[in-house]
Amino acid sequence: MDINPFPYNEQADTARVASRLAQAIERKEPCSMISMADGEAAVLWAAKGFGEFHYLSAWGFSAEDRRGVAEQLAAAIPRCDIVCLPRSGPEASKPGMGPKLREALRLWDVKLKPEALIGDSLVSFYLLYDAWLWMLLENRKVLVVTNEADKVAAALMARIPPAGIDAYAGAGWWRAADAHPIMLEEGLAGSAKCLEQAANLPWKPDLCILGAGSRAAHLCVEIAEMHRIPVIELGSSMACFHAASDLAAYHQWYLAGG
Numbered sequence: 712m713d714i715n716p717f718p719y720n721e722q723a724d725t726a727r728v729a730s731r732l733a734q735a736i737e738r739k740e741p742c743s744m745i746s747m748a749d750g751e752a753a754v755l756w757a758a759k760g761f762g763e764f765h766y767l768s769a770w771g772f773s774a775e776d777r778r779g780v781a782e783q784l785a786a787a788i789p790r791c792d793i794v795c796l797p798r799s800g801p802e803a804s805k806p807g808m809g810p811k812l813r814e815a816l817r818l819w820d821v822k823l824k825p826e827a828l829i830g831d832s833l834v835s836f837y838l839l840y841d842a843w844l845w846m847l848l849e850n851r852k853v854l855v856v857t858n859e860a861d862k863v864a865a866a867l868m869a870r871i872p873p874a875g876i877d878a879y880a881g882a883g884w885w886r887a888a889d890a891h892p893i894m895l896e897e898g899l900a901g902s903a904k905c906l907e908q909a910a911n912l913p914w915k916p917d918l919c920i921l922g923a924g925s926r927a928a929h930l931c932v933e934i935a936e937m938h939r940i941p942v943i944e945l946g947s948s949m950a951c952f953h954a955a956s957d958l959a960a961y962h963q964w965y966l967a968g969g
Contacts, residue, residue, distance in 0.1 A: 723828040725969045728793055729843040731828060732941045735792075736847065736917055741935035744793035745928045745944045746832045749808050754781050755815035780926060783902075785819040787928035792935075794823055795830035799968040800961075803832070835948040836961040837969040839876060845885040847943075852889045852914055854938075856905060856930065857922035860892030862953035875956035889914065895923055902926055909934050916940055922949040 723731070728744065735742035756762050758781030788794060797809035804810075823829075831837065838844040848867065855864045866873060867890040893908045895901050909919075919934050919942040921927055927944040935942040950956065 723830045725837040728830045735941040739939050741939050742941040743791045743931035743935040745791050746795040746835045748832045752812035752815045783929050787932050788821050790932045793828045795832045795834050798831040800964045835945040837965045840965050849885045850888045851917035853887045854916040854919035856893045857949050858895050860894050864890035864892040866952040875958050
């Protein structure tokens with residue numbers, strides 16, 4: 712019996728994650744990156760009957776189909792190219808964070824594909840430093856998928872970095888060649904509409920950035936394969952594009968172990 716389905720000898724730092732994404736852009740290959748933490752762990756445990764967590768309950772969407780979300784997530788993770796799990800920062804090793812998520816994946820018998828990279832859940836923030844994300848976005852056609860996609864897309868086309876990012880972006884602030892927003896509705900129903908819109912874009916994107924929480928894995932995989940591009944799940948860090956953010960703590964964690 713395989714009791715350790717995760718190849719932890721393949722733990723990738725931020726630079727290696729960025730290079731895998733850059734190679735996908737150059738080679739026009741699909742590459743899907745997802746980040747998971749306590750929210751995904753709670754969804755997977757609850758869907759097996761261990762708890763009453765609903766994915767969007769904190770925002771008033773208590774009717775979310777937790778079983779459907781969990782099944783979709785568990786089926787998509789083995790198809791992902793870069794899977795990011797809690798590793799750095801003060802919360803990662805606590806019982807309710809990294810260990811709970813890893814055991815949730817074992818509970819669902821999720822196994823990664825052999826060539827998958829194991830990244831850090833905080834890489835979605837760490838890509839903001841040392842110009843990693845900016846280098847990937849510069850002069851690219853970017854598809855933006857999240858519930859505030861219009862704001863993020865507008866920021867990608869601006870030359871003024873949002874407050875909080877400016878300390879790390881410096882004078883060489885990036886600008887995307889174009890950015891197309893897809894507003895992601897809450898709940899599973901939004902996924903089908905999102906994929907339909909992604910299939911009918913005005914131009915072919917070079918890459919996609921996405922923020923969708925527990926629904927992200929299948930959207931990452933489907934959009935990546937649809938357009939043969941990298942799809943980067945940035946989660947809550949996407950708010951940094953259009954709202955003032957305090958990134959100092961994340962930067963220290965990045966310097967220590969990113």
